[in-house]
Amino acid sequence: MLSLSTSSDSILITGNSNVGKTNLASRYASNEFREETRSTIGVDFFHCDVTTRDGTEVKLQLWDTAGQDRFKALSKGYYRGGHAALVVYDVTKRRSFDEVPKWLEELKQFAPKDIIMILVGNKTDLKTMRQVATSEAKKYAEHNGMLFLETSARENDNISQAFQMATNAVHNQQRKKLEESAKDEVPSRTPIEPKLPRPTESSSSYADDICRTVLDVFFYETSALVNCNKNNRPRSTFL
Ligand SMILES: Nc1nc2c(ncn2[C@@H]2O[C@H](COP(=O)(O)OP(=O)(O)O)[C@@H](O)[C@H]2O)c(=O)[nH]1
């Protein structure tokens, strides 16, 4: 699994071994591609800072355990903070596509409920070896509420688009959430200004007036304070 995160966003990359997760990351982060197959022994860990085209600072982290059960407990921690997930398969390996449901199941189990999911078919450069049709994958993505994209890490095709699609979707979701929470906010009540009492003939009624004024001022201050807190309270952000 790969985790891409900003101070507020975190994007995970999951999928079978050898589908190209590490190369998608290194191509995007440093425009590097490795031809040799380097199967993950133990844990594949990768970390770097990237600035996207729109200037967003992004932390890119790779945590790939090659599905080893002994790392399962640790991997779950990475799913927890995810805002979006790229679920990668290899278009030349039918099995990696057939096992996409397994990754969706893990996401459903451990990631936040509203995580954005993007199905990514990698290795499109290997045209004659294709085993998964674009139309089939697209249909699967639509059926499972996922966005869809095909890439080639080797030819640097659609790589930045995949990450951009993920960050855009996360930001759109955050914007919608903020708009909804703003709609739900109770409109602030205009506090009633206290009227200053004028002295009357009777001293007792003057004392009553003073008393009422003190109470008015108290309620005025209190309601102002309540409204101030209401307006200034930190808006809930997408966690
Ligand atoms: N032809 C081709 N090979 C790729 C592509 N992406 C990755 N590979 C190769 O696939 C193998 C596995 O890639 P890797 O990134 O280590 O996969 P991971 O196990 O999912 O992290 C390596 O030999 C890569 O060179 C691609 O877009 N096209």
Ligand SMILES: [Mg+2]
């Ligand atoms: Mg890897």
